[in-house]
Amino acid sequence: MGIATTLPCIAGLLALSVAAIALARSRAGTWIVYGVSLILSAALLVQGAQALLSGAETSLVLPLGLPWAGAHFLIDPLAAAFQVIVNLGAAGASLYALGYGRHEKEPWRVLPFFPLFLAGMNLVLVADDAFTFLVSWEFMSLASWALVLAHHRDPENRRAAFIYIVMASAGTLALLLAFSLLAGEQGNYAFNFIRIATPGPVTASAVLLLVLIGAGSKAGLVPLHVWLPLAHPAAPSHVSALMSGVMTKVAVYAFIRIIFDLDGLPEPWWGLVVLTAGAASAVWGVLSALMESDLKRVLAYSTIENIGFIFVGLGLALAFHANGLATAAALALVAALLHAFNHAIMKSLLFFGAGAVLTATGERNMEHMGGLIHRMPVTAAAVLTGCAALSALPPLNGFASEWLTLQAILLSPQLPQWGLKILVPACGAMLALAAALAAACFIRVFGVSFLGRPRTANAEGAREVDAWPQAALAAFAFLCVAFGAFPGFATDALSAVTLEFLDVRLPPQADVPWLALVPISAERSSYDGFLILVFIATSASLAALVVWLLGSRATRRAPAWDCGFPDSNPATQYSASSFAQPLRRVFGTTVFQAHDRVVMPPPGSTAPARITVEIRDPVWDYFYAPLAGGISFVAERLNTLQFLTIRSYLTLVFLTLVILLLVVAL
Amino acid sequence: MTLLRDLAVQSVQMALVLLLAPLLTGLVRKVKARLLRRVGPPLIQPYRDFRRLLGKESIVATNGSWLFCAVPYLVFALTWVAAALVPTFATGLLFSWSGDLIAIVALLGSGRFFLALAGMDIGTSFGGIGSSREAMIASLAEPAMIMIVFSLALVAGSTQLSAMAVYLLSLQEGLRVTLAMALFALIMVAIAENGRIPVDNPATHLELTMVHEAMVLEYSGRPLALIELAASLKLLLYASLIGCVFVPWGLAPPNSDLRGYAIGLLSYVGKLAVCGIALAAFETSIAKMRVFRVPAFLGAALMLGLLGTLLRFVSGSF
Numbered sequence: 001m002g003i004a005t006t007l008p009c010i011a012g013l014l015a016l017s018v019a020a021i022a023l024a025r026s027r028a029g030t031w032i033v034y035g036v037s038l039i040l041s042a043a044l045l046v047q048g049a050q051a052l053l054s055g056a057e058t059s060l061v062l063p064l065g066l067p068w069a070g071a072h073f074l075i076d077p078l079a080a081a082f083q084v085i086v087n088l089g090a091a092g093a094s095l096y097a098l099g100y101g102r103h104e105k106e107p108w109r110v111l112p113f114f115p116l117f118l119a120g121m122n123l124v125l126v127a128d129d130a131f132t133f134l135v136s137w138e139f140m141s142l143a144s145w146a147l148v149l150a151h152h153r154d155p156e157n158r159r160a161a162f163i164y165i166v167m168a169s170a171g172t173l174a175l176l177l178a179f180s181l182l183a184g185e186q187g188n189y190a191f192n193f194i195r196i197a198t199p200g201p202v203t204a205s206a207v208l209l210l211v212l213i214g215a216g217s218k219a220g221l222v223p224l225h226v227w228l229p230l231a232h233p234a235a236p237s238h239v240s241a242l243m244s245g246v247m248t249k250v251a252v253y254a255f256i257r258i259i260f261d262l263d264g265l266p267e268p269w270w271g272l273v274v275l276t277a278g279a280a281s282a283v284w285g286v287l288s289a290l291m292e293s294d295l296k297r298v299l300a301y302s303t304i305e306n307i308g309f310i311f312v313g314l315g316l317a318l319a320f321h322a323n324g325l326a327t328a329a330a331l332a333l334v335a336a337l338l339h340a341f342n343h344a345i346m347k348s349l350l351f352f353g354a355g356a357v358l359t360a361t362g363e364r365n366m367e368h369m370g371g372l373i374h375r376m377p378v379t380a381a382a383v384l385t386g387c388a389a390l391s392a393l394p395p396l397n398g399f400a401s402e403w404l405t406l407q408a409i410l411l412s413p414q415l416p417q418w419g420l421k422i423l424v425p426a427c428g429a430m431l432a433l434a435a436a437l438a439a440a441c442f443i444r445v446f447g448v449s450f451l452g453r454p455r456t457a458n459a460e461g462a463r464e465v466d467a468w469p470q471a472a473l474a475a476f477a478f479l480c481v482a483f484g485a486f487p488g489f490a491t492d493a494l495s496a497v498t499l500e501f502l503d504v505r506l507p508p509q510a511d512v513p514w515l516a517l518v519p520i521s522a523e524r525s526s527y528d529g530f531l532i533l534v535f536i537a538t539s540a541s542l543a544a545l546v547v548w549l550l551g552s553r554a555t556r557r558a559p560a561w562d563c564g565f566p567d568s569n570p571a572t573q574y575s576a577s578s579f580a581q582p583l584r585r586v587f588g589t590t591v592f593q594a595h596d597r598v599v600m601p602p603p604g605s606t607a608p609a610r611i612t613v614e615i616r617d618p619v620w621d622y623f624y625a626p627l628a629g630g631i632s633f634v635a636e637r638l639n640t641l642q643f644l645t646i647r648s649y650l651t652l653v654f655l656t657l658v659i660l661l662l663v664v665a666l
Numbered sequence: 667m668t669l670l671r672d673l674a675v676q677s678v679q680m681a682l683v684l685l686l687a688p689l690l691t692g693l694v695r696k697v698k699a700r701l702l703r704r705v706g707p708p709l710i711q712p713y714r715d716f717r718r719l720l721g722k723e724s725i726v727a728t729n730g731s732w733l734f735c736a737v738p739y740l741v742f743a744l745t746w747v748a749a750a751l752v753p754t755f756a757t758g759l760l761f762s763w764s765g766d767l768i769a770i771v772a773l774l775g776s777g778r779f780f781l782a783l784a785g786m787d788i789g790t791s792f793g794g795i796g797s798s799r800e801a802m803i804a805s806l807a808e809p810a811m812i813m814i815v816f817s818l819a820l821v822a823g824s825t826q827l828s829a830m831a832v833y834l835l836s837l838q839e840g841l842r843v844t845l846a847m848a849l850f851a852l853i854m855v856a857i858a859e860n861g862r863i864p865v866d867n868p869a870t871h872l873e874l875t876m877v878h879e880a881m882v883l884e885y886s887g888r889p890l891a892l893i894e895l896a897a898s899l900k901l902l903l904y905a906s907l908i909g910c911v912f913v914p915w916g917l918a919p920p921n922s923d924l925r926g927y928a929i930g931l932l933s934y935v936g937k938l939a940v941c942g943i944a945l946a947a948f949e950t951s952i953a954k955m956r957v958f959r960v961p962a963f964l965g966a967a968l969m970l971g972l973l974g975t976l977l978r979f980v981s982g983s984f
Contacts, residue, residue, distance in 0.1 A: 373731045393776040394769055406768055410819050413979050425975040428816055432809035439775060440801035443782045447797060452789030453729055516764065525825040528764035540743035543892060551888045554723035561884055562790040574786065574794020582802035586961045
């Protein structure tokens with residue numbers, strides 16, 4: 001078991017991607033590619049779970065890659081934990097795509113890259129030297145880039161893919177630099193050498209910042225997130241689920257691997273930087289989601305929010321670890337990992353739902369939906385579960401991990417640094433704000449797209465999707481409930497990771513009565529999702545029974561009341577942008593310079609009045625636009641170098657030679 | 667034996683909150699009416715309303731979905747479970763450990779989530795206006811509440827309500843700044859969460875100013891009875907919360923005798939009465955504010971909570 005069986009599965013995925021080139025144009029291609037992907041990722045999932053539960057480490061060196069170094073592979077508990085996350089999402093996406101993939105008009109643009117993408121992500125997790133890591137990382141990036149370009153005729157998708165590839169290249173460059181700093185003067189890129197060599201404080205801090213850029217841009221940390229809400233929705237929905245639910249977690253893995261494992265002991269201020277980035281991402285992501293009416297883009301922005309939650313957990317873990325508070329660090333790390341796991345489930349579920357809606361209505365804009373709960377009952381129930389889980393409502397899984405993060409924040413008065421003392425409560429307030437806004441965001445998502453009356457003919461004529469997507473939706477909705485009721489199993493499994501890096505673990509939750517979650521001690525705090533679920537179910541049934549026994553049983557269907565003036569036009573319903581209007585007015589006017597402009601027709605004219613909402617993205621305006629402007633300015637100036645005479649070129653060559661010789665001579 | 671007693675306390679509490687909740691609402695209405703020199707409805711009017719609504723047929727709009735029909739039961743259950751976890755007259759609740767104060771806040775958040783969805787289900791503009799404004803109010807009230815939880819938890823060293831109450835009972839020193847800030851913030855949040863004046867007016871008949879009432883506009887008969895009961899329960903919950911944390915005197919400790927429970931019960935009823943009368947007096951003495959003034963009001967609560975937490979973080983002695 002371990003690495004010896006994992007690598008063949010990954011090799012199988014690579015072989016499948018080659019075979020898919022030939023299979024893609026045949027009718028059975030979709031079945032074979034997604035079917036085999038499903039089997040292989042399920043096998044990898046089981047192996048990951050086994051490795052995580054056993055806590056064993058297995059490694060292997062293969063004569064691949066650089067001839068003098070070979071390719072190193074390792075599965076330790078951290079890699080195993082993320083192997084579970086990645087392959088759970090991958091198995092779900094494959095299952096979903098068995099049905100969803102058949103609607104693809106050009107399957108040859110998707111099928112070869114799908115297994116390659118899965119293989120790339122899995123290889124990043126098992127890589128144990130910088131070369132293998134970066135090659136796998138690029139496999140992952142490029143395969144997902146190709147998948148973003150699957151529907152390349154849409155100019156928006158081409159723009160998204162371009163911005164993605166630019167950001168991905170910059171991110172990889174940052175990681176490359178980080179690894180070269182870590183490898184030191186000997187230039188040994190195997191991780192077990194890097195682990196032994198302890199970098200100096202300056203090097204280590206530079207590595208942190210580089211990794212924050214490299215992994216943070218892939219994860220979608222603000223302000224490196226700009227590509228994410230463009231690229232994730234552009235891909236086919238099962239790939240969006242993988243990119244948002246899973247690939248961002250690979251970036252989290254890279255961050256943990258490099259910072260917690262390779263980069264030596266953290267400095268206290270590292271936590272400060274990571275916390276700030278996380279809290280900013282959480283609030284920024286959810287506020288942007290509230291301003292957006294494209295369903296898939298809302299989900300992508302919500303990913304940024306949840307990545308923020310994860311990074312706040314990681315930042316806390318770093319701050320505690322730097323101060324030698326191992327138990328608190330373990331709690332924060334477990335909270336981050338559990339949220340990564342939960343978010344993979346929740347976000348995959350919602351992207352599956354968005355894909356189902358896209359199949360059924362051909363619409364991505366929420367303003368064109370409505371009333372889908374009547375036409376797509378299974379999808380609606382599953383998406384409702386996902387929305388509730390992402391809004392951190394008990395007793396679902398999203399609440400369990402956010403609760404743990406809040407518990408970790410409550411431990412931070414122990415930190416000695418003043419900066420952290422002041423920043424951590426502020427971060428707590430930001431997280432609470434983000435969680436509350438997330439609830440508003442998902443009320444809006446579900447309420448506008450699934451409830452109410454259909455706003456367009458497409459929504460009116462929607463049909464439920466076929467069995468495979470339904471199965472994937474139902475399975476992931478079940479997981480949301482299951483891990484919400486029994487989060488203790490997940491935290492117990494994750495204790496192998498905290499043992500690996502911090503040498504402590506949370507108290508075993510399996511011994512706690514009623515399977516409650518007790519992070520520190522029962523007097524301090526405890527939460528039992530299962531009991532809460534039972535209580536809610538019992539009280540609701542009890543209420544229903546009493547009402548049924550004592551009350552009248554007559555129910556009548558009648559036109560809506562609406563204070564006596566119901567309007568039959570579905571356009572009079574609250575839309576996505578009108579739902580967000582109060583929040584836009586409260587938060588958007590300062591953050592996004594949002595303002596509503598009403599254009600009234602002149603008196604006597606029968607033209608309709610119009611309201612337009614203007615929203616600016618300050619990150620784009622003040623960071624990327626000047627950057628891009630600067631680059632094109634420099635490029636334009638340098639462009640003249642291409643149109644010189646041969647004499648000038650000769651002079652330039654001569655001057656360069658002289659300068660180089662001078663440098664050598666001095 | 668302890669187990670049995672705790673179970674009994676838990677069951678009594680669950681029945682008690684259910685029984686007292688309409689009475690508190692009735693008391694607030696009565697006192698408000700008296701302050702306005704009206705006779706007002708009798709104290710037991712909410713019970714009568716409940717029975718009458720229960721006997722009526724329920725009218726569901728033609729395009730109402732299953733969610734619309736399920737939400738009243740769900741909202742009631744969520745609020746009831748949350749109310750069952752707040753110590754009212756005794757701290758030795760059997761299941762109090764199954765959810766701490768953060769979980770209670772989140773349970774109320776779940777109730778609001780589903781109620782807001784129900785408001786959007788029929789597809790009317792009033793339902794939407796209610797849901798959208800409720801979401802806006804909640805987006806500030808909930809973080810404020812979490813910050814209050816933080817400051818309380820940092821003072822008491824626990825997020826468990828029973829442990830908090832026990833700790834605050836044992837507190838010998840005088841006023842603490844953090845606690846005072848938390849109390850003010852909690853009152854502000856409680857007003858907003860229960861849709862009382864100045865944030866929302868539970869007795870309004872002007873649809874455009876409604877928030878909570880606009881969301882439940884389409885409900886009638888049995889579901890409406892449950893929603894009204896859930897709203898009363900929520901009011902009772904916040905009153906119990908303020909009583910349990912800030913005036914914990916009289917709370918029966920675990921394993922106390924019958925006399926202890928009797929004192930606990932009496933003091934609890936007394937606290938509720940004080941809360942109800944204070945709320946009625948406050949509501950009659952202030953005008954409802956514009957919807958877009960609410961963020962400033964709740965922002966102040968959030969800042970108070972944050973300031974209280976920061977004080978605790980920076981120095982242990984406040």
